[in-house]
Amino acid sequence: MKLILKYFPNLSEDQIIKFQRLEALYKDWNLKINVVSRKDIDELYLRHVLHSLAIAKVIAFKNGSSIMDVGTGGGFPGIPLAIMFPNCHFHLVDSIAKKLKVVNEVVEGLGLENVRTTHTRVEDIDETYDFIVSRAVAAMPTFVRWTKGKIAKKQKNDLKNGILYLKGGDLTEELKDYITTSIYNLTDFFEEDFFETKKVVHLPMKFSK
């Protein structure tokens, strides 16, 4: 938890309490339904919470923004972002019901009122959002195909509406067709070794292919 305050020192009391509660909720639910690996659960705040919050270093979503987390799994990056931006609307989607069971329990346990969840493949979602966030779900060409038509045209944030994807490693090949992407290195935000090769990729809606 200290780690979160190190990089986000201006959290409200309510946000601090919610972030603190995450550990017990995940530890408890992870014993019943495994959504986070054992190694990762011991480093929940580094590997999941702070990693998710890298998106908050790239953009402070304006109040009222709508964000879909595709393939949220156990709730990452959607849950930490929903705590960070209580006045934005988060839709967490996953095709595996038991993962959403954990997400729903965490949402309920925290009393998070700005999160809804849907058990479906993202291809079947028929809504639009200001941003689509994700981590570890599909390579960019597949992801773009799945999410096409799901980004709202009207822009209310400084950053153009589009995809914000947490990725790692060398992305040259994967992103070669997307010339309008911006890549943010997490080492510019966080000093821990875990973030050494990690990035946030922003792909605005009007991308060229």
Ligand SMILES: C[S@@+](CC[C@H](N)C(=O)[O-])C[C@H]1O[C@@H](n2cnc3c(N)ncnc32)[C@H](O)[C@@H]1O
């Ligand atoms: C490796 S997990 C990542 C989970 C989470 N984003 C994280 O980083 O901890 C990938 C998740 O994507 C989900 N998924 C894969 N394809 C999907 C699709 N087409 N629509 C919705 N969810 C999908 C899987 O069910 C799985 O929970």
